[in-house]
Amino acid sequence: MSEHVGVLGGGRMGAGIAHSFLLAGARVSVVERDDASVDAAVARIGDSIRRSAERDPDLDPDETASRLRVGIDVGLFADANLVIEAVPEDRGLKQEALARVDAVLGEAAVLASNTSSISIDDLAATLRDPARFLGLHFFNPVPASALVEIVRGSATAPSVIEAARWWVQSLNKTPIVVRDSPGFASSRLGVMLGLEAIRMLEESVASAEDIDTAMTLGYRHPIGPLRTTDIVGLDVRLGIAEELARELGDRFAPPELLRTMVAEGRLGRKSGEGFYNWNEERS
Known part of the structure; x- marks a missing residue:
């Protein structure tokens, strides 16, 4: 995978998502809220890469880690193909986070939320282009999970859904597509x-x-x-x-x-x- 994938939030879920895309060959940028959180995210993802390398002798941990950038500036997402928001499950926090990312994304980029229950249409309300927005609900622990729930908002473009299917399958995970509804499936x-x-x-x-x-x-x-x-x-x-x-x-x-x-x-x-x-x- 030659894509550039951004992840907003480097906690347990965000780090797992970043790790999965790194193993698939993507360049990954993670943005956190402060320097201490950046250090924690780097350590968390680094540990995951090392554990993967112990299980897979063909995986080069140094090369994999070289494709990772972690910082506090959402400008790291400026040339990303896909950005996944993975901040805590709070409607206001997610809306604010998504708006910050939306302001720096290129027109062709896809924006996703890792929400497990909040309405995609509600989150899309303040975005410039709701057609490029959808839910990508990963499961914990992300590297070991086999499923990603793709949540289709009322404005999500069919081409965005198909692109999401491709990204999920590139991670060796199975996508299911559900309509935006409380709690999804x-x-x-x-x-x-x-x-x-x-x-x-x-x-x-x-x-x-x-x-x-x-x-x-x-x-x-x-x-x-x-x-x-x-x-x-x-x-x-x-x-x-x-x-x-x-x-x-x-x-x-x-x-x-x-x-x-x-x-x-x-x-x-x-x-x-x-x-x-x-x-x-x-x-």
Whole structure:
């Protein structure tokens, strides 16, 4: 891939997206909010490249890293073919971030949001050309995930959807295309299952381990809904549930247990504790 891909935000998701495009051969520019965040993103992506090189002896980590630029200036995106916004799941924050990127993009560039639940049409409202905007919903952890959800806004051009299919397939991932609607396909289904599992735990129906085992062995899900929530992040799941509850009603109302755990900082794998203890894996 000879494309130049930009990623706005170098956190866990943004770093994973950047890593995937680097492995596909693209030049990648990542923009963060300050110098400390730049350093963290460089370290995060560098670690991912090194781990990939350990698994793949044909991968040259130095050459791969040489195609990466990380900074604080959105001007790094000026000649990008594709820019993916990957800031936290907050409507106002995403709108502001997308507007900053939109101001520097070339006319032929495609702009995407990695949102998992916020309306693409809402995010497109302040952009110069909504026809070149769409959702590209990656899954955590990005390098290991096989799916990318392409979200088609009401104004998204068919050629942009086809270009997105090509980019996703170039990453050796499978694209699905969904219409812009609350929660799209994956978040709407996944969050509903996760919320019900949390309610069952809250009601002492069964332990977290047994609830998850019911789905992994009974329905052949690769990971149970509570362990998945830990991996995604309880705070992320709470934000998505609140968004879906506003759009679709009380069936997506977050359980009190979820709110309590987020308030206490038990966010899952990234904090070391959620429905499971992750400290040994983090050490």
